[in-house]
Amino acid sequence: MxxxxxxxxxxxxxxxxxxxxxxxxxxxxxxxxxxxxxxxxxxxxxxxxxxxxxxxxxxxxxxxxxxxxxxxxxxxxxxxxxxxxxxxxxxxxxxxxxxxxxxxxxxxxxxxxxxxxxxxxxxxxxxxxxxLLLHDEESQVLDTLLMLYEGLNTAQRENVSINITPYELTTWAGVNIENTKRILAGYQESRRISVFPDRIIIQNINELERIVGSRRKLVATTDPAS
Structure with a gap:
């Protein structure tokens, strides 16, 4: 104390x-x-x-x-x-x-x-x-970005800027920094997001929602406890 x-x-x-x-x-x-x-x-x-x-x-x-x-x-x-x-x-x-x-x-x-x-x-x-109910770290990182988007209270769904650094995203998602950077790099390479030192731009919210939604359905069908 x-x-x-x-x-x-x-x-x-x-x-x-x-x-x-x-x-x-x-x-x-x-x-x-x-x-x-x-x-x-x-x-x-x-x-x-x-x-x-x-x-x-x-x-x-x-x-x-x-x-x-x-x-x-x-x-x-x-x-x-x-x-x-x-x-x-x-x-x-x-x-x-x-x-x-x-x-x-x-x-x-x-x-x-x-x-x-x-x-x-x-x-x-x-x-x-x-x-946390999403069992893989990639889904946890993506869903954390969606949660932060929801907090913006905006109708914009393309080229959405989230004012967060990769390290801050790590602490939100509960995923270590190395894996967070690797996941972000993969999605940046596929042009779904753009990563900057002080922000992350999501190119299409619908696309991220589709990915996370499909992962969540998979969890629901394979894990009755969830």
Missing amino acids: ANHTETNESNKTGGLDRFLVTFNKGDIIFFEREIEDVAYMIKQGKVRLIRIINGVEKFVGTVSDGDFFGEMSLLANTARSATAIAVEETQAFRISKVNFDLLVKSNVTIATKVLTLTAERIAKQQRQLHI
């Missing part, structure tokens, strides 16, 4: 100020599977959430100003589902379960935000589970 400094400044956040803590860049705020009855709300900064699956770092998401994280452990009374790391110097309100419950019950805006965030995270976890 990272060391943090308490802050007692008084501003618009009122009574929450006594819960304010500061994390330095690179500090681990909590570890996956850790038991702790505390949630966080970011006042200023950015936090990266990751999981380790089969020895590979898997990117879960990034939270920033005004976002909650760690609240799922309180709501479900379970261990941490991810590791939280400060991307930059971050100030956050460290809120116990008792105070979290009081805050949600007394503030409609915060209650709505927590419910919306929880629903979004459950939907994202279900989508990521669909990716």
Whole structure:
């Protein structure tokens, strides 16, 4: 657990100020599977959430100003589902379960935000589970690209640019970097995608959906448990 400094400044956040803590860049705020009855709300900064699956770092998401994280452990009374790391110097309100419950019950805006965030995270976890059910790494990489496309909320289906590096795609898909690069190179050679240092362009979304869809049907017919 990272060391943090308490802050007692008084501003618009009122009574929450006594819960304010500061994390330095690179500090681990909590570890996956850790038991702790505390949630966080970011006042200023950015936090990266990751999981380790089969020895590979898997990117879960990034939270920033005004976002909650760690609240799922309180709501479900379970261990941490991810590791939280400060991307930059971050100030956050460290809120116990008792105070979290009081805050949600007394503030409609915060209650709505927590419910919306929880629903979004459950939907994202279900989508990521669909990716893991694909047994081959090529399908997992392609379906991760489709998941990122879905997050763009765009009707465009040709020459779609995804702002992600191959390494970031690795952490999303849970596939090691060497295999990810090999898979991307193969699809770039067949002109289905174009890979740049800071982005990946999908030439035709329909084509990727067709490939992943056929792989998913194959899994369904060969693995009754899926």
